[in-house]
Amino acid sequence: MAPMHAFANPARFLRLARPLTAPLLIVGGLLVAASLWWGLVHAPAERLQGDSVRILFIHVPAAWLGMGGWTAIAVASFVELVWRHPLAGIGARAAAVPGAFFALLCLVTGSIWGRPAWGTWWVWDGRLTSMLVLFFLYLSYLALADAASKDGDGQSRIPAIFGLVGAVNIPIIHYSVLWWNSLHQPPSITLGKSEMAPEFLWTLLAATVGFSLLFGGVVLARMRMILADNQAEARLRRRAMEAADA
């Protein structure tokens, strides 16, 4: 627990976050640009799905980060509730916007891919519906976190509890293609095993690492933004109270 508590001090966290934010965004951006270019220009068409398979290089990282974002919120919420870690709630709030964006990107690119692959933009099956529920959970979390930040510290446990309870949807999304009949294919990559051809697999891994680095950079930037806002607000409030006392 010692390393976790070491970052309870915002000044110590900022000493680490400041030099990391821009490099994460730059390296992630370059990796994403290279892998998407490779996927668009050099990757071969797939035997059954044709050229539409190239959507994979955006859709799969978006799905991974949509679910990963909520997993981060759940872990940070747990840390906030159990250890009252002052940065855990800020981290959870910072992960919610990029998480919601990638969940939406997963839904939109999946819908675009569904038209040529399945002949339809949307079906109400387990995978698509549970992913849509995840997007709505993100919107609800953002509204709760925004209300809690305006109401003061006493309310900040509500988004944390919501973040923890909402995590029940993550295994539902993952196993939905195994539990229920679905047009969506089952996972092609599992721990230690891949059914994907290497020319797709390596490009997909590079795109996923690149988007994940971007996600990390965005979370750090948003944590710095929330911390700076809190510090400026606290200073202004203190000054207003001093002026009222004088």
Next chain:
Amino acid sequence: MREGLDHWPFVFAAYAMGVIGTLGLVAWSWWGMRRAEARRDRSREQ
């Protein structure tokens, strides 16, 4: 695969949304951070 359907417009649409959306997210977060930190520094100097 749906025969007779050109896949490239779908591919370009998905890539455009992914790239433009991601660039927008990064720019929004980066400039939001810079603005908030500048506001905090100004409040410190006052």
